Amino acid sequence: MSKNAGINNAEITSGQCAKLYILFALGSSALILPTVVIEIAKQDAWLTMLLAGPINYLVLMIYLALADRFPNLSLVQYMEKLIGKWAAKALMLTYVLFFLVNSALVLRNISDFLGLSVLPITPTWFIDAIFMLVVIYGVCLGIETMARTGEILYFWSTFVIFIILIALLYQLDYKNFEPLLYNGILRPIKGLYPILGFPIGEFVFITMIFPLVRKTDRKKLRKSLKLATVMITAYSVLLTLFLIGVMGVDESSRSPFAVYDLAKNINIEEILVRVEILVAMIWIGTIFMKLVLCVYVLSVSTAQLLGLSNYRPLVVPFGFVVLPLSLIIYRNIAHARVFSAGVWTVYSVFQGYVLPLLLLIIAVIMKKRDNSEGNSFENRYQANESIGDNKSGDETDSIATKEPAPT
Amino acid sequence: MFGDYLKGKSKSDSNNDKRSVRAEKHEQEGMNPFSNKPLSASLEQNMELLKRELGDASDIMYRNLELENADRTKLLIVYVQGMVDDDMMNEFVIKPLLSKLSSDQAESTSGKFLELMKSSLLPTGTVNELADWKQFLQKLFMGYAIIMVEGTDKALAAAISGGEKRGIEEPKTEMAIRGPREGFTESLRVNTSLVRRKLRSPKVWMEQWTLGEITQTPVCIMYVKGLADEKMLEDVRERLNGICIDSIMESGNIEELISDQKWSPFPTIMYTERPDTVAGNLIEGRISLLVDGTPFALIVPSTLNMFFQTAEDYYQRFDIATFLRMLRFVSFVIAILMPSVYVAIASYHQEMIPTRLLLKLAAQREGVPFPAYLEAFIMEFVFEILREAVVRMPSAAGNTISIVGGLVIGQSAVEAGIVSPAVVIVVSITAIASFVAPVYSLGIAARLLRFLLLFAASTIGFYGIGMVMLLLLLHLSNLRSFGIPYLTPFAPFKLKDLKDTLVRAPLWLMRERPQLLPSKNKIRQQTEIEPRKEPTQ
Numbered sequence: 024m025s026k027n028a029g030i031n032n033a034e035i036t037s038g039q040c041a042k043l044y045i046l047f048a049l050g051s052s053a054l055i056l057p058t059v060v061i062e063i064a065k066q067d068a069w070l071t072m073l074l075a076g077p078i079n080y081l082v083l084m085i086y087l088a089l090a091d092r093f094p095n096l097s098l099v100q101y102m103e104k105l106i107g108k109w110a111a112k113a114l115m116l117t118y119v120l121f122f123l124v125n126s127a128l129v130l131r132n133i134s135d136f137l138g139l140s141v142l143p144i145t146p147t148w149f150i151d152a153i154f155m156l157v158v159i160y161g162v163c164l165g166i167e168t169m170a171r172t173g174e175i176l177y178f179w180s181t182f183v184i185f186i187i188l189i190a191l192l193y194q195l196d197y198k199n200f201e202p203l204l205y206n207g208i209l210r211p212i213k214g215l216y217p218i219l220g221f222p223i224g225e226f227v228f229i230t231m232i233f234p235l236v237r238k239t240d241r242k243k244l245r246k247s248l249k250l251a252t253v254m255i256t257a258y259s260v261l262l263t264l265f266l267i268g269v270m271g272v273d274e275s276s277r278s279p280f281a282v283y284d285l286a287k288n289i290n291i292e293e294i295l296v297r298v299e300i301l302v303a304m305i306w307i308g309t310i311f312m313k314l315v316l317c318v319y320v321l322s323v324s325t326a327q328l329l330g331l332s333n334y335r336p337l338v339v340p341f342g343f344v345v346l347p348l349s350l351i352i353y354r355n356i357a358h359a360r361v362f363s364a365g366v367w368t369v370y371s372v373f374q375g376y377v378l379p380l381l382l383l384i385i386a387v388i389m390k391k392r393d394n395s396e397g398n399s400f401e402n403r404y405q406a407n408e409s410i411g412d413n414k415s416g417d418e419t420d421s422i423a424t425k426e427p428a429p430t
Numbered sequence: 431m432f433g434d435y436l437k438g439k440s441k442s443d444s445n446n447d448k449r450s451v452r453a454e455k456h457e458q459e460g461m462n463p464f465s466n467k468p469l470s471a472s473l474e475q476n477m478e479l480l481k482r483e484l485g486d487a488s489d490i491m492y493r494n495l496e497l498e499n500a501d502r503t504k505l506l507i508v509y510v511q512g513m514v515d516d517d518m519m520n521e522f523v524i525k526p527l528l529s530k531l532s533s534d535q536a537e538s539t540s541g542k543f544l545e546l547m548k549s550s551l552l553p554t555g556t557v558n559e560l561a562d563w564k565q566f567l568q569k570l571f572m573g574y575a576i577i578m579v580e581g582t583d584k585a586l587a588a589a590i591s592g593g594e595k596r597g598i599e600e601p602k603t604e605m606a607i608r609g610p611r612e613g614f615t616e617s618l619r620v621n622t623s624l625v626r627r628k629l630r631s632p633k634v635w636m637e638q639w640t641l642g643e644i645t646q647t648p649v650c651i652m653y654v655k656g657l658a659d660e661k662m663l664e665d666v667r668e669r670l671n672g673i674c675i676d677s678i679m680e681s682g683n684i685e686e687l688i689s690d691q692k693w694s695p696f697p698t699i700m701y702t703e704r705p706d707t708v709a710g711n712l713i714e715g716r717i718s719l720l721v722d723g724t725p726f727a728l729i730v731p732s733t734l735n736m737f738f739q740t741a742e743d744y745y746q747r748f749d750i751a752t753f754l755r756m757l758r759f760v761s762f763v764i765a766i767l768m769p770s771v772y773v774a775i776a777s778y779h780q781e782m783i784p785t786r787l788l789l790k791l792a793a794q795r796e797g798v799p800f801p802a803y804l805e806a807f808i809m810e811f812v813f814e815i816l817r818e819a820v821v822r823m824p825s826a827a828g829n830t831i832s833i834v835g836g837l838v839i840g841q842s843a844v845e846a847g848i849v850s851p852a853v854v855i856v857v858s859i860t861a862i863a864s865f866v867a868p869v870y871s872l873g874i875a876a877r878l879l880r881f882l883l884l885f886a887a888s889t890i891g892f893y894g895i896g897m898v899m900l901l902l903l904l905h906l907s908n909l910r911s912f913g914i915p916y917l918t919p920f921a922p923f924k925l926k927d928l929k930d931t932l933v934r935a936p937l938w939l940m941r942e943r944p945q946l947l948p949s950k951n952k953i954r955q956q957t958e959i960e961p962r963k964e965p966t967q
Contacts, residue, residue: 036922142891145890149890150890153897157897160901164907171917172900172904175917297782300892303896304896307893
């Protein structure tokens with residue numbers, strides 16, 4: 024189709040990839056995670072967040088090393104090249120399940136958050152259903168649209184976060200950080216435990232996005248992802264600092280959505296009060312991006328598992344699966360705490376680091392490299408263009424009536 | 431995916447087939463009765479055929495002449511009255527033909543008389559030789575005078591088109607305080623000349639098309655060779671090729687037929703009435719489509735950003751231009767969001783309002799019989815009615831409507847306690863904000879979306895607004911205009927292009943053309959002109 028001839032925006036840029044990565048990390052975790060971490064690490068939680076940076080970086084290195092060996096294939100696709108067809112299919116299934124559960128959890132976060140803070144009377148399933156509708160629409164539009172949406176949401180959320188932090192600057196009380204490292208360095212390290220699984224283990228989604236990054240941008244990708252890791256660390260450290268500094272350890276480890284409660288403290292001249300709905304809006308935006316990416320990766324990996332030619336028919340059925348799953352995945356927020364701290368970390372670490380690391384070791388031992396193209400469902404425009412080039416403009420003149428200009 | 435593409439290709443091929451098949455059918459149905467026949471050598475026969483097939487239309491004039499040369503050559507002049515300039519007709523066609531021929535001219539035989547006329551007897555700018563009826567009819571209805579000679583199966587068309595036209599006036603829809611005051615008219619040639627007068631470069635190229643099987647509307651693609659992307663140009667041609675329709679009345683028809691996304695309230699093709707806007711966009715590497723019969727020219731590709739810009743931004747100082755642009759963005763957001771945010775706050779999130787204001791609002795709303803969302807919806811709807819009425823009514827009655835609307839709806843409704851003053855304020859601010867959009871078609875998107883958002887806000891408050899905004903964002907990210915993502919340079923992010931978006935950077939900083947257009951020639955200014963510094967002593 025000539026529709027998109029001329030411009031090759033078939034794939035996403037490295038910057039877009041990095042922004043998706045940041046949004047995924049900010050997603051639900053920035054809203055929920057600080058509470059859990061502060062509960063364990065108390066006033067040293069910000070150190071924990073700082074320590075999480077290098078771990079995040081190391082995990083990213085595993086993914087990038089794999090991507091170097093198989094630049095045009097997704098995790099699910101190069102598995103097949105590494106461990107054989109049937110073993111790979113079995114392993115793929117675990118990833119499909121992982122992303123299914125992950126999607127359900129993220130959706131549940133939204134309804135928990137909104138049900139508790141903004142819309143207490145509205146039934147949970149209604150909130151979920153509305154959200155899922157938008158997500159399905161987004162996933163069906165494809166990765167390019169998602170990436171562009173992500174860019175706008177990224178700027179918007181950065182802007183709002185900084186406004187909020189600046190508005191709270193004068194309330195920052197350094198006494199809340201004392202005593203520093205009272206129980207030694209061990210406590211902030213213990214606080215790392217939930218972070219390992221949520222969100223670092225979930226970052227494995229990015230291996231499905233790598234092959235979609237524009238080929239000319241691949242060199243920049245490494246740099247921009249490293250920058251993204253730094254940004255993620257900076258965001259989480261800043262948020263945790265403000266949480267502890269403004270609300271204190273006690274209050275922030277008790278509130279289920281600490282950053283939302285943080286914004287309630289904003290009070291500028293009695294005019295700008297209760298702007299927490301703004302925070303709610305940006306969290307809806309970032310959680311939306313996370314869910315869209317999860318459902319996208321879920322659908323794409325399933326389509327690759329089943330050898331389908333298009334992932335889009337899977338999106339709506341998965342929507343119907345994710346929605347009820349999110350309603351039953353845990354009973355209440357107390358249950359969720361236990362689940363996310365105990366169960367999820369083990370599961371997520373296994374899928375997120377252990378399996379990719381094993382694959383990398385196998386690849387290194389077998390000295391496997393592969394530059395072949397896999398079906399990523401997104402090369403439509405590119406294909407058009409390459410053929411569109413051969414088409415010359417001779418058909419144009421035959422039909423259009425060209426005529427000399429009258430004076 | 432290649433299959434997809436192949437399908438797409440065959441589709442576009444079948445489009446072309448469809449076009450020719452349709453054209454054939456058209457001829458069979460007798461729309462173009464004798465278009466492929468050659469002209470006859472006999473004047474009698476030609477005139478008879480014309481009169482029969484054109485239904486002896488009263489505005490088509492036939493003028494028989496007999497010359498005083500040796501052969502007593504007989505001529506027939508055919509023209510459409512009102513489409514040719516009468517003075518030119520007399521002065522440049524009939525007078526030279528009737529004047530005494532010089533002796534060597536008089537010797538010519540009738541076979542060569544046509545050549546003679548073409549080379550030395552018709553003092554008009556353009557003279558075309560016609561061989562068949564298709565060309566004949568085309569020229570006839572473009573306002574040419576057509577001269578046939580007895581015994582020759584060819585005819586000459588002399589360009590003396592004229593008739594009553596609207597003069598060049600100030601553009602009605604895009605006012606400017608500073609900048610040229612001329613706007614496009616309904617005549618294609620006048621319009622192209624207006625652009626040419628601004629871009630006097632040999633690199634300004636034009637392609638002439640004729641679209642619409644009955645209207646035969648001349649359409650002109652205008653671009654700067656070397657700046658406009660060839661592939662995009664090819665894309666434009668291909669899309670125009672795909673048009674097979676009976677009539678093109680206005681550039682809006684073309685806009686609707688060739689835009690990327692058919693189902694969207696957002697315009698993906700910009701239109702303008704100002705030659706300077708067209709010229710400015712051509713220089714940036716865009717392509718313009720000028721259509722005969724309308725003062726609105728199309729510009730492709732258009733991004734959302736362009737709908738917030740006016741030509742005036744570049745004539746004023748950059749600081750005020752930047753301020754005005756931001757103002758426009760903010761007004762657009764207000765025009766879309768204000769009523770829904772009011773409804774969401776009033777019905778779901780009262781805690782966001784400062785206490786003193788809340789008390790004031792609550793006091794106002796006391797005794798108002800409707801809930802806030804119904805109130806807002808009614809007022810918005812009434813406002814839309816008022817707006818449409820003012821646009822359609824003759825201007826004398828328009829004043830009455832605005833008085834009636836303003837007094838009755840604004841004041842009396844509040845005094846009667848049917849609506850609260852807050853809603854009236856909200857609706858008025860929204861209304862004024864929606865008029866700030868420099869391009870009317872973007873304002874239309876805002877008008878439609880306002881109601882969608884109002885509905886969402888009244889159902890689930892801010893969550894609904896958030897969801898609709900997300901949908902909107904996804905939709906906007908998905909839109910393309912001739913392959914260019916609609917939200918460029920924000921998404922995909924192009925740092926260099928930000929100089930001409932929310933802000934308008936000083937001209938001496940804008941050294942490069944927009945990155946979003948895939949043209950190779952990027953540099954606008956070679957030298958680095960910076961503001962002159964005070965001489966140091």
